[in-house]
Amino acid sequence: MSETDLVVVGVDVGGTNIEVGSVDERHHVLQRAKAATPEGGPENVIRVITELVGSLDAHPIAVGVGIPGVVHEGRALTVPNLTGWTENVDLIGPLSGQLGVPVTLGNDANVGLLGEWIAGAARGGRNVLGLWMGTGIGGGLILDGRPYVGSRGAAGEIGHVIVLAGGALCTCGRRGCAEAYAGRRSMRGVATSMVDAGWKTSLFTIRDDEGKTKLTSKVWAEALDDEDQLAEKLFDTAIETLGIAIGSTNNLLDLDRVVIGGGLAEKLGQDLADRLFSAAKPWMLQHNPDLKFVVSELGDDAGVVGAAALARAAVITS
Amino acid sequence: MSETDLVVVGVDVGGTNIEVGSVDERHHVLQRAKAATPEGGPENVIRVITELVGSLDAHPIAVGVGIPGVVHEGRALTVPNLTGWTENVDLIGPLSGQLGVPVTLGNDANVGLLGEWIAGAARGGRNVLGLWMGTGIGGGLILDGRPYVGSRGAAGEIGHVIVLAGGALCTCGRRGCAEAYAGRRSMRGVATSMVDAGWKTSLFTIRDDEGKTKLTSKVWAEALDDEDQLAEKLFDTAIETLGIAIGSTNNLLDLDRVVIGGGLAEKLGQDLADRLFSAAKPWMLQHNPDLKFVVSELGDDAGVVGAAALARAAVITS
Incomplete structure (x- = not known):
């Protein structure tokens, strides 16, 4: 051959x-x-x-x-x-x-x-959470050195770990999921209503300048780079909320690696992973001293x- | 031999x-x-x-x-x-x-x-959460047909899955863990303060009659059997909260079995498992149609x- x-x-x-x-x-x-x-x-x-x-x-x-x-x-x-x-x-x-x-x-x-585990930022990890920040919040797991998909292939839904039961309405219909605070779709909804209420933001101007119809990760990254206050407030909330969901996940699974992916991970780099680690730590009962937070290498x-x-x-x- | x-x-x-x-x-x-x-x-x-x-x-x-x-x-x-x-x-x-x-x-x-999995209520389960209701809330996991203990043996802490970030203060020092609402130690604290505030309950009388110093599972089971309103209110809150934590866990792990143990499981039997399933279901993004909630067989x-x-x-x- x-x-x-x-x-x-x-x-x-x-x-x-x-x-x-x-x-x-x-x-x-x-x-x-x-x-x-x-x-x-x-x-x-x-x-x-x-x-x-x-x-x-x-x-x-x-x-x-x-x-x-x-x-x-x-x-x-x-x-x-x-x-x-x-x-x-x-x-x-x-x-x-x-x-x-x-x-x-x-x-x-x-x-x-699986891609990151075989050839990217999750290489060598034995108990890994992959968290993809996008329109929604996606997730995957490697547990005991094997991909874990659960009983019917539905495992890894870190976006629908409840962080504040009865809190913000999620697009899944439940109230208080991490995604309701940290998914770009939900964040755009809140940004829109805050603008209606009189807040100023460059998010929608950047979107129009970029010729986009949605608040893409590029739009968010530029607004954060501009120190846009509304964008920062929403992003801080997203980080805080994902930190709670990751903390709960670590208390359940005692991880050794968390890999952050999605457009924002590419644009913000290791700083995003570091911020998420800082946000998650206070919620961890304890953590493996070898636990590492890293961003996707394969993008x-x-x-x-x-x-x-x-x-x-x-x-x-x- | x-x-x-x-x-x-x-x-x-x-x-x-x-x-x-x-x-x-x-x-x-x-x-x-x-x-x-x-x-x-x-x-x-x-x-x-x-x-x-x-x-x-x-x-x-x-x-x-x-x-x-x-x-x-x-x-x-x-x-x-x-x-x-x-x-x-x-x-x-x-x-x-x-x-x-x-x-x-x-x-x-x-x-x-492991005991329940080898010889009790978890037999045949491939992705199992064990949840022990006691002074605290303990937990264990079987994942992909193998006991899962995590990177440093600390996995399974369902009691410290956050259900309401910033909520009730847990004995671990964090705010909003499931255990803060559903662990007997925390429930006794709330019961005590409610009695101080004028609520009536048979919990402490039963405790004294039984010659106990703590609100044991036997004390709780008797008070619930008496339809003691304060006991029911605290117990309903515990069930509701554990339902959220189990829902989050299922969204992460796509389980096929949940085994409930501890003194209350022995005393309340399958009804406790059924109530927890009903409380967890609304928080599940989806669930395996074969998912079963059962109580410990080995006690x-x-x-x-x-x-x-x-x-x-x-x-x-x-």
Whole structure:
């Protein structure tokens, strides 16, 4: 077998874009491609994935796919952030039919942590929490040196650890989840109402200048860099709240590594990890003296590298 | 080898009593002995354990010990509920010297769940939370079909999952832990202040009639049976709070079993487990349809059976 025979392709299906990459045995991304995530349900997503994989030079031996939903026994049980998806969708059957190679499916947050664990900031960690700050707050776990996904693939939901029962209404419908304070979607809602109430902020001006429709991590990073007071107030609250959720998680799981990912982690770097550690410490009953908080090393590639690693592991163990 | 050669002894060191039992290969307790937990530090505890083990008919091939503290690499790192203990105590060296057999050490809550998992209500569970309602709230975890103790043996602290950040002051010094609302020590404090403020309750009368000094689980069970309003109010709050902590834990770990133990579980039975499930459900993002809430089957024996299982496993794998 020549070396190119051992290339796998990782696919990261996000709410906005689908990114694919061919990945070699050393977990290096050889080539990338991306397209907007189509609306209208799984068939359209399958079509775009097939086109993107076909656009790469490599002929992969397998394809791994991370999706923003709960994956159990190869099926997408729920995919709340994509429009037009029903429950319990079979992606593997149609995709492997189209692509002609084995396809493996995982949850995007779990797959992202797998990427960091195999080739990034979680390397060497035995009990790791991955926390992705984005539109929502995603999470993944490595426990006792193995990826942990729980009974039905739904583990790792650090965004829905309750920090203040009965507190802020979360987009999940419960009151007091970490995500209700720290997810960008929720933060934008609060920012909007504070502006309505007369607060000044550069957040929406920066958004317009950047030609964005949402308060992206880039918009937040610029506003924080400008020392925008409203942005700082919301961000401080997000850090404080995530610190509580991480503290609770550490009391349950006695971690040795926390990896912070998402756009803000890329833009703010280790300072973000340090701030979260400071916010979490007061809530920890005790902590492993070797506990480290670090930011993602792979950035946007984590999902692609992790999905590829998932596919590679499935080929090896099958 | 005759059958008696394969007996191990389990030791459950509690804040009040030390219980020991000889346990056969089918995890049945053959004989029990107990004594009050001595004050004054580890030397006295080692002496009482040695006496108790010596009082049993069996000549065990190994001894397992569960203690109310953090155990890492065979040492007791912290033992907060026993007086006279320093940090980082070696129990195994002196105990195995005294007893002449291998000694294995574990945390009491983890060991209790191990007992339930090997021979009780957690049998067959793959991702299990054990929650012990007592003076404090203890916890243990089985994850991916293996006991999980975390990086330094400190995992499972469901009592110190934050349910209401900044809320009630917990005996650990933090504000808003589940234990601050649901641990008997904290509940007694609130009951006392409510009585001072004019509330009527039979809790303290029952306590005196029973000749107890503390509000034991028996006292609580009787007051609840009498439909004592103050007891019901405090108990409802405890259930509600534990429901939130279990909900958060399920969102992180996607469990398939929750086992409730401690004196109240023995006295209230499955009704307690059902009430906790109802309280937890609203906080679960989703739950495994096979998720079950059950009460301990081994009761007081869980610690002894689990400690014996720990010792047996160590002998087999050494």
